[in-house]
Amino acid sequence: MALYLITGGAGFIGSHLVEELLRRGQQVRVLDNFSTGKRENIDPLRERLELIEGDIRSYHTVRQAVHGVEYILHQGALPSVPRSINDPITTNEVNVGGTLNLLDAARDAGVKRVVYASSSSVYGANTQVPKREDMTPQPISPYAVSKLSGEHYCQVFSRTYGLETVCLRYFNVFGPRQDPQSAYAAFIPKFASGILRHQELTIDGDGSQSRDFTFVRNVVEANLLAATAPGVGGEVFNIACGASLSVNEVAAHLAQLCGTTGRLVHGPSRAGDVPHSLADISRAKERLGYEPGVDARQGLAQVVQWFQEKFSREGRP
Ligand SMILES: NC(=O)c1ccc[n+]([C@@H]2O[C@H](COP(=O)([O-])OP(=O)(O)OC[C@H]3O[C@@H](n4cnc5c(N)ncnc54)[C@H](O)[C@@H]3O)[C@@H](O)[C@H]2O)c1
Incomplete structure (x- = not known):
């Protein structure tokens, strides 16, 4: 120990x-x-x-x-x-x-x-x-x-x-316990909780920007x-996961998991946003024995489930 x-x-x-x-x-x-x-x-x-x-x-x-x-x-x-x-x-x-x-x-x-x-x-x-x-x-x-x-x-x-x-x-x-409330909230908790609450959500730019969501x-x-x-x-x-999804793909997948089409609109691009990000994780695999055991889609399902349980405990949305 x-x-x-x-x-x-x-x-x-x-x-x-x-x-x-x-x-x-x-x-x-x-x-x-x-x-x-x-x-x-x-x-x-x-x-x-x-x-x-x-x-x-x-x-x-x-x-x-x-x-x-x-x-x-x-x-x-x-x-x-x-x-x-x-x-x-x-x-x-x-x-x-x-x-x-x-x-x-x-x-x-x-x-x-x-x-x-x-x-x-x-x-x-x-x-x-x-x-x-x-x-x-x-x-x-x-x-x-x-x-x-x-x-x-x-x-x-x-x-x-x-x-x-x-x-x-x-x-x-991303994952359970990530704060959707903060002024600087990351995209996934903000969207997962917002879709469950039927809020209108704004995607930065055209949503084609992609990330290696981990x-x-x-x-x-x-x-x-x-x-x-x-x-x-x-x-x-x-x-990272070593695979990327666009913001549009993640939003659509979250909406599907929440059983709704979501109320998604597009706003201006965020200043300084890079178009694409994807990691080469071969060094971590070789030297640390790292393997991303949970892919982004499986992880998104866990996030939605976590928010559903939290909201039902709190008696909302
Ligand atoms: N979440 C991501 O996508 C991401 C991506 C890249 C790197 N990171 C890094 O991972 C680490 C954890 O991030 P997170 O997403 O869990 O954020 P978080 O805000 O949930 O966690 C940061 C923690 O640090 C504590 N903290 C802040 N200032 C402190 C101080 N002065 N003294 C003592 N504690 C202090 C906060 O109270 C909080 O508990 C950070 O170093 C962040 O830069 C996060």
């Missing part, structure tokens, strides 16, 4: 990691300031984990949080492109400063490995598909810059101090492999 620290453990992806680690009999400590994460995400597991309510920007809090830890799965961040455009300074403080705090503390505490949640957004303006890890990143938002800076810090800590780090570039993660279960699997796979310290991996 090993002690894992999950930063951002009350968030969407973090809480799935917490759940799976506990299911596997590991010890879990969560560091979260609940800025975008929710207590309800970890409440059912509260008795079985250690919670440090605090901020990764605090050097002292982070030092306390890494004490005795073997593996860190670093999910804590402000994870939104539009938010970073509105407030690049705070995004940088949390995503870059917080990551540096954590790496510095992890090195001093003798942590075995830090797995860092990076993002496909680092590829940015590079329009080549599929995306390969050796392509030159061309970030086009403060968020993407912050995620790429975190990667560079991870690699420098590996090279300079011998701290093992692994960077995972997640592609458009079910959260695959991301959990990738993190757990990356924490312990031998000989991958200092490396970067794409974590």
Whole structure:
């Protein structure tokens, strides 16, 4: 049994990691300031984990949080492109400063490995598909810059101090517990919940833009492999499904799963939206033994079911 620290453990992806680690009999400590994460995400597991309510920007809090830890799965961040455009300074403080705090503390505490949640957004303006890890990143938002800076810090800590780090570039993660309410909500939870509530929903542009939508279960699997796979310290991996769907296809599939045609309209394209994103996941397959066990369509069915159960518990829509 090993002690894992999950930063951002009350968030969407973090809480799935917490759940799976506990299911596997590991010890879990969560560091979260609940800025975008929710207590309800970890409440059912509260008795079985250690919670440090605090901020990764605090050097002292982070030092306390890494004490005795073997593996860190670093999910804590402000994870939104539009938010970073509105407030690049705070995004940088949390995503870059917080990551540096954590790496510095992890090195001093003798942590075995830090797995860092990076993002496909680092590829940015590079329009080549599929995306390969050796392509030159061309970030086009403060968020993407912050995620790429975190990667560079991870690699420098590996090279300079011998701290093992692994960077995972997640592609458009979706699944249960993803927040449909936030001003920066991702497309799938917003549409799944909106269609069930018969709301009119606006697709950005003509909807032909495609993404490698990745079910959260695959991301959990990738993190757990990356924490312990031998000989991958200092490396970067794409974590995705390796297949893409257009926004129109996803919206149509969600409507079908919800048993309605949906009320979908098209609006203007979103500034800075790349037309297509698709990952080459061969490196993760070879080096981590990663396989995306759940494809996007199976994942969408689980999301719709999750919202149906949630709404029926809450007595709505
Ligand atoms: N969801 C995606 O599609 C996606 C894609 C690429 C990368 N990522 C990365 O995955 C990670 C998790 O994202 P998510 O989608 O679960 O988002 P989320 O907002 O649900 O989770 C982020 C968590 O970090 C916590 N947090 C934020 N600032 C903090 C701070 N200063 N101190 C302590 N905790 C703090 C939040 O409260 C939240 O619980 C992030 O690092 C994000 O950049 C997500």
